[in-house]
Amino acid sequence: MTFTWLKRYVPKSLYGRAFIILLLPVVVLQVVVSVAFVQRLFEDVTRQLTGNVAYELRYVLDRIDAAPDVETARATARVVGAEFDIIARLPDPAPLTANARRFYDLSGRLVIPTLNDRLGGVSGIDLATDDGIVDLTARTAYGPLRLTFDRDRVSAQNPHQLPVIMVLTALLMTVVAYLFMKNQLRPIKRLGDAAAAFGRGRSVAYHPSGAQEVRAAGTAFLDMRARIERQIEQRTMMLSGISHDLRTPLTRLNLGLELSDDPDAPAMRRDVAEMRGMLDAFLDFAREGTMAAPSEADPVAILRDVVEKARRGGGAVAEGRVDPLRSAMLNPLAVGRALENLLGNALRYGSTARVSLEVSERALVYVVEDDGPGIPAEARDKAMRAFARLDDARNQNSGAGVGLGLAIAQDVARQHGGVLRLDRSEGMGGLRADLVLAR
Incomplete structure (x- = not known):
């Protein structure tokens, strides 16, 4: 809990986190x-x-102080200084009165106090004018003495070499480690892409690769995908078979009722039509598991086509706010079917409906609203389950259904990387259904 604030600064991607794992030890090692x-x-x-x-x-200062006169002191300064590769001038033509060094001169921070402590009587040390020499002025019995010698004698030569070599080596090893890690993470990303595509109704080619654990996870995913595809295929075949087997007797019943003079024949024909509608709903629900791959489609055209169909059927449908968007990766047939189901529910339980399209950077949202009784918040999750019937929440007298409309719309949303949201319509007072599709 103490380090939860770090989550805001940690990369979200696996590549970024792996890079931090590689870089952090290198940086710490460099600092230490x-x-x-x-x-x-x-x-x-x-x-x-x-x-x-x-x-x-x-030693030079002591020899000068021991000289009997100024001339001897000057000669001693020249001779003794030359023995130690030191330029000695007595008297100093421009005595130094302060210490000076460059701000980045780390060794100068030790050179100046060490010379002051060991020599005594030093009035100034200059390391800034020329970083290759040391200039200092010391007091002697015969006046100020200027002493000049090479800087290399008091500090290590080329002290930057080791840090530079360390940094270059660390960069090289970091690049090598990153490339190796990238090759190890690529199979994980491919597995994630394949799983995401399957979640949206597409089965992309995938072959397990990488480390042993990644291969095991990839193999498990392929087994799971194959099992789910078999189940979807079996469900589709079962419902298709049931539909095919029932359509023939329903057709015979409908034909017989058309020729019948029974006064109850119209009501029975409505029952037959309702049963036929139920079979169509079963087939629509089964087909959603085998939805085709998305393609470039016009989301605005899909909305207006659905609205026009509803109006031709006698529905009071208004077109709300429609954000402009020329194309998006969609399955137009599936999205149209989902909108038709949502709009059909809206007109079944309300007298008027409104359809809108809201577009953002990451998603597009189809909004279907009605003026019906709506669905209570605690029953909305149940309403999106297959074959769910909420008789207490929605009026069933205006039409019948099998409880698959919202389930189909939810499947379409999920296969497009989105979600179906149910809420109360602020503008119309009934149900608001948001079909959210990822862009």
Whole structure:
């Protein structure tokens, strides 16, 4: 619970998280090694080298102070300084009065205090004018003395080499590890794509590959997909067979009733037509499991075609807000069938209906509203189940159904990567059905 805030900054994709898993240890290792390197090289080595040079400078100062006169002191400064590769000038033509170094000069932070502590009497040290030399002014018995020597004598040469080599090596290994990890994650992504496509009603080619665990998961997915496809096929064949077997006697009954003079014949013909409608609903429900692959379609044209059919059938249907969208990846027949079911329910349980289309970046939403009694919130999940009948919630006197209209619409939404939502219509007071389809 303490680190829940980190979830906002963690990548959402598997590739991003794998990259973080690879990069974080490398960065931590770089920081730890760099700190140890700086402490070891910049501090210990620099302090030791500066201390050695300080002994030489101290010797030069002592020899100058021991000279009997100024001329001897000057000669001593030149000779002794040359022995230690130090340029000594007495007196100093421009004595230094302050310490100076560049802000990024890490070793200079140790050179200046070490020389001050070991020598004493240093009025200024200059490391900024030329980062290749050390200039300092020290007080002697014969006036200020300028001492100049190479910077390499007090700090390590090319201290940046090890960090640069470490960074380049780390980058190289990170790239190699990322490419290897990418090859390991690709089979997982392919498995996820195949599962997502199957969830939308499409069966794409997939062959298990990758690590042993991924192959096992892929094989299990193929077995599951094959089992589900067999069940869908068996369901379709069963319902198709039932429909085919029942259509013939229903046709004979209808023909007999047409020729009959019985006063109850019209009511019986309506019953036969209702049974035929039930068979068509069974077949529609069975076909949704074998929906064809989506293609480029005009969602606005689908809406207006459904509305026009409903109006020709005598339904009072209004067209609401329709956002412009020329094309989307849809199965036009399945989406049209779902809208017809939703609109049929709306007109069956209400007197008027309205159909709208709302488009966003990630989804398009068909909205069907009516002025009927609606469905209570606690019964909406049940209403979308196959063969569900909500007699208490919806008026059944205006028509009959088998409880498959919402179930078919929900299957169509799921096969398009969306969902069917039921709510109360704010504008018309009845039921609002949102057919959400992913773009």
